[in-house]
Amino acid sequence: MERKGILGRKLGMTQVFTKDGKLIPVTVVEVEPNVVTQIKTVETDGYDAIQLGFETKREKLSNKAQKGHLAKANTAPKRFMKEIRGVDVSKYSLGQKLNVEVFEEGEMVDVSGISKGKGFQGVIKRYNQSRGPMGHGSQYHRGVGSLGTMRPMRVFKGKKLPGHMGHEAVTVQNLEVISVIPEENVILIKGNVPGPKKSLVIIKSAIKKSNVKKDKQELVSYETNEVKEDDADVKTAIDDENASQEVNE
Template sequence: MSAASRGLLSRLRSLSILSRANPTVHFRNFSAEFLSSYESDADGPSTIIEATPRVMRPTSKRTGAIAVKCGMTALWDKWGERVPISILWLDDNIITQVKTIEKEGITALQIGAGQKKVKHLTKPEMGHFRAQGVPLKRKLREFPVTEDALLPVGTLITVRHFVPGQYVDVTGITRGKGFQGGMKRHGFSGMPASHGASLSHRSIGSTGQRDAPGKVFKGKKMPGRMGGKQCTVKNVWVYKIDPARNLMWVRGQVPGAEGNFVFIKDAVYKKPDISLLPFPTYFAPPDEETSELEPLVADLGETDPFMAAD
């Protein structure tokens, strides 16, 4: 060990010994700005989060929501083509935890959805909900947000958080299909169905080469487990929302089976108009009766959004 290393270790040991007797000794070489910031961090986060509407900037990032896939229906466009529509239910979404730069080093919001009994929760989960002072939730999800989009714990996230006509990204776990062959899993055409092909009609064919390289390359499309993985469907168009029942109708399919949880957030590629979005979320007026609200439908405009792509 070099002399510089031994000197550094002895210096650290002396600082640790002195700090036990006087906790402020090891701060004597630091600036006043550092000491003031340390004292403010020790007292708690200095950021005051209020549930008030704000102005959304182009760099702002809102929180997402957790929904339950209820089922599918269909609409018909002006050409008579059937267009699938997925129905999503935002089941009692609330903010269960706020993560800030001062405490966790990031800005994020944890959303809880659904309800769960005490007997179905573990002790760490019970401690988490008890520390935050929120009801017991069935599903939790963390959404990264910008600092201006933070909301206090207990804030309700309703379906009015989204606007009909905007695009969203939906993430979920796809349906598990078990072990499948190459034709179903990767869309292979299969082998000839006549002229001498025996018991190999759905075979994938050759998987490698001859003596060089003498192996099957990694990543070769072969039979295997299909489905049961996380998938994100991007640019899903919001057709209608029902504030009275917290339902949302979106065009197309979303991953997962009926009853599964999916996670919705503003689209990354087809960004919505920030002037139309409620930021950081929708705050209902005190005299608003949710049960009397009518469904909101997107403006179809001159171009039919249900037209099948060419």
């Protein structure tokens, strides 16, 4: 099955309710229109892919090579450009704009991003190792522990040691698209996705569950200006009662 994808920015997390009372935690991703800046084919590049440009930046921040590359697509300089492989390139044209409606509600997607950086951390936080006794008589608390045997008198490659944690490429697979809001360029994805707020994320069709599509969730909407008749009657009765009290006073 052909894949599709789009670039966006993670805005944060919230929760929505279905009409049957179910709570769903979702990540809000802002997807401004993406521009197809390059089309790669097997004949010219050895594989099929499209290159997407996302988020316009100032022209002075682009070099001559970037300006020439994007001029072919007749678009402004872009802050991010990423490839989406496995697509049907015959469905795309150079300079074409893709919006959030690329995906439908109920589809399964894989979301990639750069995880939050945690700095230099020990093995307990970094690898979830157990600590030693915390009493003052113990000489082992939060250390690494044994680094190996006496022979071959060296530390083997791959030994879990303290070091930099986070800020690495992470992909969370098989997430459900809960809602697509084209007028706000927003897509709601069930669960959490990698990275801090305002970070770049890449949304692609799920590679493991490409044929799975769940039923559309009927969400509760809180945006309405309509006044129910019962509420209007109650408001009128309260106003009449307040008016009569003022007259009696």
